[in-house]
Every structure is written in C-alpha cells, then in structure tokens.
Amino acid sequence: MARLCRSFRKTLIQQLHNNHQQQQLLPSVHSAGKTSTNPQFRRTYVSEMRKSAFEGNILRLLRNEIQYELERSPVNQPMETFGSFILDDRSGEQWIRLKRKFGEDEDIKIEVTMFDGAVPAPKSGGVVGGGTDEDMHLHITFIVNISKGVGGDVLEIMCSAWPDSIEINRLFVRASDNTVAQPYAGPEFKELDDELQDCLYEFLESRGVNDDLAIVLHEYMKNKDRTEFIRWMETVKSFIEKK
Template identity: 65%
Template sequence: MARRLLRPLRRTLLSPLSSFSKTLILQTQPSLSLQTRAYISEMRKSAFEGNLLRLLRNEIHYELDHSPPSQPASKFNSFTVDERQGEQWIRLSRKFGENEEVKVEVTMFDGSLPVKKPRKIGTEEEATLHITLIVDIYKEEWTDVLEIVCSAWPESIEIRKIFMRGRDQMAGQPYMGPGFKGLDDELQESLYEFLEARGIDDDLAAFLHEYMKNKDKTEFIRWMGTVKTFIEKK
C-alpha cells in the first residue's frame, strides 16, 4: 500500500517540471525580460552618448588646435562693434557730425553666389559669400529714420533699398520707394557717396567678411561646447 502511494509522489518530484514549477517560471519570465530589456536599453544609450561626447570633444580640440578663432575686434575706424555673443548678427554704431547717429545691423553669412572661374577636376566650386546690412541713420529731434538695406560682398557695398520709417516702429504699410536700380545713375552715385561719408564703404565690407568668418568659427565652437555640456549633465 505504502509502495503504491510513493510511486505517484516520486513521479511528481522527479518530473522535469511540475505544474506548479511551470506556473512559477511563466510568472517570473516577463519580469526578468523587462529588466533585461531596460538594462540593454540603458547600456545602448550610455554607449551612444559616450560616442557622441567623444566626437564633440575631438571636433572642439581640432578647431582650437588647427585654426582657433581670434579675439573679435571691438572697433573699426569710427564704429564701435557690439559682438552679440551667441547670436547670428552684430551691431555697429557711431556718431556722425553734430546731430546724426548711425547704427548698422549686420547678419552672419546669409547667402552666396558661385564664382565664375574655370573649374578644375576634383576641386570644389568656390562661392562668394553675402552679408546683409541694415543701416539706420537717426537725426536729433526727428521722429523718422532713414533706413538703407545693403549687400556686403567681400570687397564692395551694394545698395538694395532706401526708405523712411518711424523711429520706434514701422507704419502698417509704408511706401518703400522705387527700386534702387531704377533711379537715375547720378542719383545712385550720390547715395553711395552719402553712405561712404558715414563709413559704409568697401573697406567696411572687407572688414565685415573677415569678422564674420571669425564669428562663424567662434559660434560653432561655442555651440558644440553647449551641446556637450547638456549631454554630460545627468
């Protein structure tokens, strides 16, 4: 009798998986699987961020070692230069005569034109970079501002538009004046002379192109450093 009772018990104990054991494993497997997936995901994230930080550090070191930016100029001729750190433009300002103030807002490179040169096989096509200038001329006791929009090419200034606007804000739909190229040639020449007298000339264009090349590199290095610092924070 005892022997008959022991046989089924032995079969239960020695079977590969009892029903209770199967149920226990099935209940624990999902939990273990989620933990494993979370661990692998965290490891992948850590490896990805580590590689990204390595690339950023290498790029920063390369820029600083091979062609570091120079200290930006704070003056040019009669202009004071406001660098506008971290922004895509700078401002120049000066006094002219007894009652005029000239302010020039200058973008970083915002366009280009291909250089018309014979292209050699295996060489990259060169481009002439473009900078936009917005020249504002204020006069004491005047509520209006003379605004002149210009293009600065590497060695020249080109007037694009001239109009009047309010000192504080522009009216709803002001008359913007005719196209500059449509003006009388002599009038165009006189307007260029008007700007040149206030320091808006070809020398300024050359200065701005060198300044913006330096600023472009400075802002690029600053940007990489900011991204690196953000990723490093836990």
C-alpha cells in the same frame, strides 16, 4: 562652415546607425557570470548599454570636432571698434551692431547678420565657379539707419556686403517708431538714375560705409561663425555629460 556642419551631422547619423545594428546582435545578458532569466532586467540592461553607447558616440564626435576647429586656426578676440564705429557683439546672437556719430546731429546705427547666403564666384574669363566653399562668395545683409535728432524720421538703407564690396539694395524713410513714414516706400535701388545711385554710394562712403567695411565684416563674421559653432558644441557636450 555649413559644409563642416553637414559632415559632422552625417558622421553622427552613421555612428548612431552602426551602434543600433551592433545592439541588435547583443548576446544574452550576463550578470556576475550568470545569465539573467528576468526579461525586465534584460531589457533595462540592454537599454542602459544602448544609452551609454549612444551618448558616448555623440561625445566622441563633439570632442573631435571641437579639437579640429581649435587646431585648424586660432579663434581671434573680437574687435571692439572699426574706424569711428563702436561694435557690439553679443554671444549667441546672429547679429552684430555698429554705431557712430557723424557731424553734429547724425546718429548712424548698422545691424549686420552672420552669413545668410552665397553665390558662385566668377572665375577668370567670366566662367562661374563650382559648388565648393572656395568657389562661393558669401553674402552678409546689413541695414544702415541714419537719424537726425530724437523723435525724427530715420533713413533706412538695406545693403549687401560681399567679400570686397558693398551693394545698396533699397532705401526708404520710416518713422522713429519703426513704422513706414509714408505708404510709398520707393523703388528698387537699381531702378534709380545711375548718377543718383553713384551719389548715394558716395553718401554712405563719407560716413564710413564702404568696401573696406565689407572686407572687415567678412573677416569678422568668419571668426564669429567659428566661435558660435564651437560654443554651441561645448554647450551640447556639457549637457550630455551632465549626470
């Protein structure tokens, strides 16, 4: 998607540049078959022509890009649940939220970003891929908050979702008012004992935070990324069309 946006912007800039060059070559302005001798009239007329051509180019590019995105593949209806999680997705936001109950007293809330990074995907034999979209592994950040009872401390676990796996980056305990419960927030996750790391992954997996969730999040965010991009272009188009 980032590649498509860059291509769209590049095309738009080129069109505006070409339009500016063409306007430099405009002949003397005619009105009703007669050449106007009023400099102010000529300036106003040329300015209006430039504005109309400028906006026309933007609208054409937006319509073409919207049509391309809609024809490339259908935009799926967002799901409302995944397993035991209830999903909350609000239009125009960069986040989605998941929540569920676990056991008798645990409340689990997960906040998930849209794609916020990428790394080269390894090829067969351990060779790192190139820089095209197909050669990149997109990254999603998500934060798991686990609380027990109202007003108690919250276990916060910061994670990464790769295309087919999750990765724990850090965890700490904070107070319910979002302040850190204690000054020492703990070490980086990879500094922990290997067996403890495995147990913490099992702790999350038993609560539905696992590799299957990573796969679902990537599919969901691909759809949301396109949906938000199309919505943004429609909004810009409607604004420019407004008289």
